[in-house]
Amino acid sequence: MTDQTSLDPLLERIGDARYVLLGEASHGTADYYQVRDVLTRRLIKEMGFSFVAVEGDWPDCLAVHSAVVAAPGAPEDPGEVLAGFRRWPTWMWGNTDVADFARWLRRHNEQLPPGRRVGFFGLDVYGLWESLHAVLAHLREHDPDHVEHALEAYRCLEPYAEDPQAYAPATRFTPEDCQPQVVSLLTELRQRAARPAVADGSLAEFAARQNAEVLAGAERYYRAMLYSGPESWNIRDHHMADTLDRLMKHHGPDAKAVVWAHNTHIGDARATDMADIGEVNIGQLVRERHMGKGVVLVGFGSHSGTVVAAEEWGDVPRITDVPPAHTGSMEDLLHRALPAERALFIFPHVQLQRPPTTGLGEWFHQERGHRAIGVVYRPQYERMSNYVPTVLAQRYDAFCYLDRTHALTSLQPLAAESLEEQTWPVGV
Structure with missing residues (x-):
């Protein structure tokens, strides 16, 4: 799914949409970052997207922005800035895949006049x-x-x-x-x-x-x-959605945004059990505010593999095995049904009513558990805490399934200290 033609159907679905939100099923999986990288490059080069906004801190990401737009006095290598991130979990953005994208973005921007260079910003409240x-x-x-x-x-x-x-x-x-x-x-x-x-x-x-x-x-x-x-939770996601709105206004009436964040923020909360407890998220808020301007939400998931995560908050992270998805989950269904290791699904126009029961209609309109891994992950307990009841075709407009995925590579030694936990206490 990292070749050019495999993403063509998704580019066609995006069309003239001004908001494209790209998820991830964990913060420590290289494959999700790599697919987002390939897709985002095409959105920038072929469709004129204005900036990338991520589930990261505003001050830290502003330093990355300065590097990718070649601002005076900024480091020439954006990877140097990412390697300097100090707040746990450092690997979330300080990893080789984000560094590769940031370096490409700087090279791309150097061919453009300053007023048209593509930015990199943080949306989060930390x-x-x-x-x-x-x-x-x-x-x-x-x-x-x-x-x-x-x-x-x-x-x-x-x-x-x-x-x-x-x-x-x-x-x-x-x-x-x-x-x-x-x-x-x-x-x-x-x-x-x-x-x-x-x-x-x-x-x-x-x-x-x-x-x-x-x-x-x-x-x-x-x-x-x-x-x-x-x-x-709602304060945080409202802040991120409001920051996105301010960035769009700052970039002008023709601005287009790519957002990178966890599925839990990107996928419409109304299609999950988050709605049952009164939680909203960026995906829901952007749809509610801007559907008329074109909004495409893209989720990710995998069946098994490895991931960088810690067993406790602030603990030393390590590469951890991700066991096969539990029986009956969305990932288990796709693993058993698909002959290919990777697949892209484009869903019909969004419907926002969750079905009262499962087992009716097409599989993507059925409610099933959908795995979500944060920066804290204990595989032995994942069945109890890592599956979000989800109607896939209502939560997302498209879904990238990657059967087996691999842990990302941090730019710095994985350390435990933390002054201001970046996603405490929920980890996504």
Whole structure:
């Protein structure tokens, strides 16, 4: 599925769609990254897509963006930036497959004028401390009269030693949290972005506003994590969908976006049991907001293989065997039914009503378990926790099945330390 012609039916389905969301069934599988790479290159070269937005931190990915667009002073090798990622799980984006794509993207961009170069951005709500420091630096350079709001937020958060897990529980036992200071800073950055003298369309001003949005979103996210229910998940995915909307607006009325994220974020939540507990995700939100502009959701899955993952949060990751999918799951069905090791399915137009029972109609309209592996994975328990009840043709517009897949290769030694866990506590 990494050759040119095998993806032609998917390119035809995408057509003039402006949003293409590409999933993955795990964060540690090379094959998913490689297929996304091949497809994304074609979307950029043949269909004029404007940027790639990933399930990664805004500050870290902005450094990758600077390298791939050959910004002044940025490293010539984007792989050098990816190898410098320090927050666990580093292998999620700091791996050889992402580095290969980023290096290609830089070569592609070097043939284009600066205003048409294709970007690489992070959508996620993490990177709170890096975003706060970036806002401070930007205001000190460009608007020193308004540094005080940023310093107020910094002073409020500083006692927690850049540890969100320390900040979040503290809000339960103290009468005040840092929300007023953070909201005040965000309001200031939003107002600044709207001023005629500032609203010049520059990435620097956009990035400053986005860093403030990350700061506000992360503060809400960590407070919400203390309580059971869907709120923290929904804050995160709303933030990612809102960031995507801001990026599209920044790139202009003809912009087109490719999104890379886990299936759990990409596949429409309404076609899974996520909807039963009130969770939404990027795929659902983008369909609801932008279906008229063309939205294509592409999921991935495999039957067996190997994956990079850890047994506990923050633990040393290792290459782990992925056992054959359990009986009755979507992956088990496809493994037994297909003669080929790889297959691409293009589904009819999306229907958003989950069937009340299984066993009726075509297989892709039946509800079956669909495997999802995060950065924490224990194969011995996967039947209890790694299968999402899914109606495949409603969750995705297309599905890439790769029968046996292989672990990716990290750009740096796999380490355990973590200051701000990137996808804590859910791991996807």
